[in-house]
Amino acid sequence: AQTVTQSQPEMSVQEAETVTLSCTYDTSESDYYLFWYKQPPSRQMILVIRQEAYKQQNATENRFSVNFQKAAKSFSLKISDSQLGDAAMYFCAYTGTQGGSEKLVFGKGTKLTVNP
Amino acid sequence: NAGVTQTPKFRILKIGQSMTLQCAQDMNHNYMYWYRQDPGMGLKLIYYSVGAGITDKGEVPNGYNVSRSTTEDFPLRLELAAPSQTSVYFCASSATGLNTEAFFGQGTRLTVV
Structure with missing residues (x-):
């Protein structure tokens, strides 16, 4: 069964600084998709970024980027120029x-x- | 666009009561999901469906039932509610489930007392 592990229950960052959130996963498949979702206090889940496993290029969406390491089964999210609205x-x-x-x-x- | 609509938004149930959480999407998505989110925890998959007439169990299906008679609707039935089912329930849908964004409803906060 596939599992997803986020080892950091909480993180903090100063406004305008950069922060990286970690994620590892376990799968036996070679083709799959990875996502980062944001859930603000309003509870509404919002897609932040998506990565296709067969693409070696890391996905980027404005201030959000990922570091996808397929061999290591790692998928971290980097938020640059953090804003107060990123709190979630x-x-x-x-x-x-x-x-x-x-x-x-x-x-x-x-x-x-x-x-x- | 309505997207994914869940009703009700809040509900208090007594132990042993039953209820149905409604979920409807107007995006013609094949894939639909039900999750529960306990305080401070992630989302656990209860049931999912890859199309009308097809449903499958997720990680925590016990105490719940689902049906998918139409593409649009995916109701979640709680039978004999227990305090352990106190949670926030989210319904979601996606076009294929494979590589497309999942759209979520705003959740139903359920308390069983």
């Missing part, structure tokens, strides 16, 4: 491509605090 829970998620593994599996989350 961040969840790493995985979905496979083979029959029975299409379900979206989440890690336990990292609570990010942004200090002014």
Whole structure:
């Protein structure tokens, strides 16, 4: 079974600084997709960034980028120029491509605090 | 666009009561999911569906049932509610489940007393 592990329950960063959130996963598949979702206090889950495992290039979305290390099964999220609105829970998620593994599996989350 | 709509937003149940959490999406998505989120924890998959008429168990299916008679609707049934089912429940949908964004409802906060 696929598992997703986020080893940092909480992180903090100063406004305008850079922070990296860690995520590791376990799978026997070679083709899959990885995601970072943001959950602000409003509870609404929002997709931050997506990575396709067959693409070696790391995904980037404005101030958000990932460091995808397929061999190490690592998928970290870097937030540059942190803003107060980035404060939220961040969840790493995985979905496979083979029959029975299409379900979206989440890690336990990292609570990010942004200090002014 | 409505996206994913969950009802109700809040509910208090007594032990042993039953209820159905409603979830509807208007994006013609094949994949739909039910998750529960306990305080300070991540999302645990209860059930999911890859299309109308097809459902499968997730990580924590005990005490719940689902059906998927249409593409749009994916209700979650709680039978004989227990305090352990106190949680926030999220419904989500995605076009294929493989490489596309999942869209979430705003959640239902359920308390069993």
